[in-house]
Amino acid sequence: MTIRTRFAPSPTGFLHIGGARTAYFNALFAHRHGGQYLLRIEDTDKSRSTPEAVAQIIESLAWLGLSPDAPPVMQSTREARHAEVAHALLAAGKAYRAYETADELKAMREAAQAEGRPPHYNGYWRDRAPGPAEAEKPFAIRIKARREGSTVVNDLVQGRVEVRNAELDDMIILRSDGTPTYLHAVVVDDHDMEITHVIRGDDHLTNTFRQCMVFDAMGWARPEFAHVPLIHGADGAKLSKRHGAVGVLEWRDQGVLPEAALNALLRLGWGHGDTEIITHAEAQNIFDIADVGRAASRMDYAKLNHINGVYLRAAEPARLAAMVAERLSPDAVGLARIEALMPAMQERAKSVLELAEGARFALGHGAPPADEKARAMLTEEAQGRLARLAQALGGAEWTKPALEACLKTFAEAEGVKLGAVAQPLRAALTGSLQSPPIDAVLAALGREEALFRIAAAS
């Protein structure tokens, strides 16, 4: 049997990192076992679903490299099938028509809660045939839940979980307007799509038992379930917008590399000995859903930055230069400088955003306005030294090693430490006291521009 998993978000907002991790686990598990990883957009709630959200989810997954192995299934296109199954259950006597209105049900729930009873449906129509009074009334279809015994799920992550059937009530599977409810649609789709393993957030764990009612009533084999714990914010509460960057696309905009994002997400709730840096390819070989922990974990942005730095250092300079160029829109000369600088810059950045900010000085003619510290560095003494340095540089071969050698000899000749030369030079060239190594800056800027900037500062 082919292993088949699916990621099934509802398009009511952007894809957040919790969903992204769930998608990653699904992809990893399926591919690890030579199976297929699918995407189903759960858009049966027309009032909350938007095409923009659908597009954003697909874009987010594509950015992460988690595009599904087949075109996404839109749940809304399958409503006729959902209704068909509901009516089959009705015909088989495993479901029944219920005639209460939504308002009546709400009142019923409130009354039950006021009396301290669980807010379950009372089963009024379960064994009652509709009379003439109901002939014209709209009805919902409810499934007949078992009332005796209990339901057991052997969850791949949570282990054996048992719930007494008395805790469940006769849930609605088809609304009075003929549309399916989520709990029903999910089961029908998972069955029809031949999903073998349902990997999702553990906020669905208790739903699982209701879904089992549909699987069982239809005589369908239940898939394996794996409920992975949720990701929480730094304060331990469920992730929400107030926790900062929780959208996948926000990470991208803040300069996170997709491969770093996957690594960070993977290490939340799952570990493999002492290994911290695990690429997608490596994860493919060692990931096991059964090793996922049961406790919720908190998003650690400091660690994400660190991981991002690791991947940044390993990335192709040309790729990084292109990403920076996208943010800075340089001209041809500027682009060439960024490319020349990149190997030195990627050693010290934690994000593409930092890379772009750090590369700004290289653009255009003349250095950007010096900041306070840089101005303080350009004392009269330093300016004099820069002027002499310009002379020395004038005859130098314009390559990084030659420039470095030139600076060292110059410093020696001046009888000062290299820092006394490099720092004023850095100030003159970049307008700041923080930059890539100064020989790299010199080389990237080119002779003409470098000498121009030195002259302007001395």
Place this chain on the structure above:
RNA sequence: GGCCCGUUCGUCUAUCGGUUAGGACACGGCUCUUUCACAGCUGAAAGGCGGGUUCGAUUCCCGCACGGGUCACCA
């Protein structure tokens, strides 16, 4: 409130009855150094509480506390 799940350094985690409880990030110190980083060394830092079971519990069981999830004609 009922039901379900969880609880190892600040954070992410390793440990699958016997360890000086390991690693990573963050934090302090040192080294390297042309700034910033990187790297290396080093320091501080953990099994919620109470009972069992056992020669021995972080590990198994029970209770409590705390945290989370879920109880819709939402998904």
